[in-house]
Amino acid sequence: MDPFIYAYHFGDGGSGLHLAWSEDGFKWQLLKGGKSFAKPGIGDYVMLDPHLSQTPDGMYHLVWATGPGRKDLGYSYSKNLIDWAAQRLIPVMENDSLVLNAKSPELLYDADEQRFMIFWSSTVPGKFKDSDKQNDSLPSGFKFNNRIYRKFSSDLRSWGPTELFFEAGFNCSDASISTDSGRIMMFYKDGTQMGKNIQNNIKMSTSGSLTNGYSIKPNLISRRTWAEAPTGTRIDSQFVVYFHKYRNRKIGAMATRDFKKWKDISDTLSFPKGIGSGSVLQVPLKTLEKLTDIK
Numbered sequence: 001m002d003p004f005i006y007a008y009h010f011g012d013g014g015s016g017l018h019l020a021w022s023e024d025g026f027k028w029q030l031l032k033g034g035k036s037f038a039k040p041g042i043g044d045y046v047m048l049d050p051h052l053s054q055t056p057d058g059m060y061h062l063v064w065a066t067g068p069g070r071k072d073l074g075y076s077y078s079k080n081l082i083d084w085a086a087q088r089l090i091p092v093m094e095n096d097s098l099v100l101n102a103k104s105p106e107l108l109y110d111a112d113e114q115r116f117m118i119f120w121s122s123t124v125p126g127k128f129k130d131s132d133k134q135n136d137s138l139p140s141g142f143k144f145n146n147r148i149y150r151k152f153s154s155d156l157r158s159w160g161p162t163e164l165f166f167e168a169g170f171n172c173s174d175a176s177i178s179t180d181s182g183r184i185m186m187f188y189k190d191g192t193q194m195g196k197n198i199q200n201n202i203k204m205s206t207s208g209s210l211t212n213g214y215s216i217k218p219n220l221i222s223r224r225t226w227a228e229a230p231t232g233t234r235i236d237s238q239f240v241v242y243f244h245k246y247r248n249r250k251i252g253a254m255a256t257r258d259f260k261k262w263k264d265i266s267d268t269l270s271f272p273k274g275i276g277s278g279s280v281l282q283v284p285l286k287t288l289e290k291l292t293d294i295k
Contacts (some may be wrong), residue, residue, distance in 0.1 A: 003288045004233065005031075005052065005081070006242075006271075007062070008278030013046035015039070017062065019081070021271060021288055025235040025280075027270045029224035032294050034272070038084045042074055043067045049104045051173075052081075052277045056111065057286070061156075063090075063105040063118060073105045073120060075156065081291060088251065090118065092151060092162055098125050100142060104174040104229065104277070110210050117211055119165050120149040121173035129190070131170050142229075146173035146191065150211075168216055170207070176279070177210065178232040180239055186214050187221065187230035187241055188193060202230045202243050202254070221254050221262050240265070244277045251275055 006020045006028060016036040022028045031037075040047045043066025050064040060081055064074045078084045080259045093099040100103040105120040119169040126132065148166035151159045167177060172193035178185050184207050203218035221230070226247040233240060238255040245266075246253045252266035264283050 001236070002282040002284055005051045005281050005283050005288070005291075006275070006278055007052040007281070009046075009048050009064075009276045010034075010274055011254055011276070013048040013064075013276075014038070015048045017050050017064075018275075019291065020275060021291070025233065025240060026268055028272065030272050031291050037081065038062070038076065038087075040064075040066075040074070040087070042087045042089050043070055047074065049277045051075075051176075052281050053107050053108045053279075054063065054281065054283075055109045056074060061107050063099075063107045064104060065103040065120075069101060071099055071102055073102055073118065075107075077156075079188075081287065082294065090151075090159060092118070092120060092149065093122050093124075094163065096122075096124050098142075099123065100125065100144065101146075103146075106279070108177055108210065113211070114154065116156055117150055118153070118159075119148055119175060119177075121146040121175065122149050123147075128167075131194070135285070144191070144243065145171050148175045148188070149170060155294070166205075166214055168218065170199075170209045174229050174277075176230050176232065177209075178239075180232075180234055183291055184210055185232070185259075187232055189228045189230070190218075191228075200226045200228075202227050203242065204241075204259075219259075222252070222264070225252060231279045233282065234281045242280055246277075 004022045017038040019031040020028045030147040048065040060078045061188045066074045072091045073088040076087045100123040108117045150165035153159045174189040186205045192199040202221040205214040207213040207220045210257045227243040242254045251271045255265045256261045256262045
């Protein structure tokens, strides 16, 4: 089995991209002694919620949130996870004057359509009034009420218009799409906090297409664990979804064998302290060997 890489931010994201690795997906170690692999050079000079993916040509692609309150996302690419191309901004919510954020991005390549889809979470005040009365008010008087948006591109330079991607009917963020044994799944945070209805957990919706048709009747993955930033992968006979327990500042995980029953395996994990939100990816052993040689 190929080893696993976990790409994450540390603290406020000012130090950039950090990587950890694992042979089995349970015991994790820092790479480069915890030092950064890529310093932020655009936006507010932070890399928050980094997402790492790989296309069929072997190229690694990195997207991230460029700072609180911004309307753009960051992008770079690398052949080896060591040498990174010049960073550039992707405007995503530039046409919404009141938008509060653009966070938790993910980049996906649709081989059938031969195009990229970038998707992320944003709050546009007043757009979804039925769920607008939750969470504490910000200094501006607005409240976070996220939905999932997206853009398409064939070359990662020219992007189509921003579209609403997934509307679950509640404060929804941190979407991550995984494919496994013919299944297409979107994991995301239900951020509902309305009276006694407090969720803050991870849910799953399924679809027959990468880019459309995700069910609005989700399955509950984690209980009320104040969880966010899910990211999933197969480990032997199990499919594992990691997430950030943001109140405890720890990484947790749920596992399943049939996508119906989920088991909390957080106590079996060993992550270095301080690891924040991120994404998991399997890489070839030769790629990891080069990374472990860096001090």
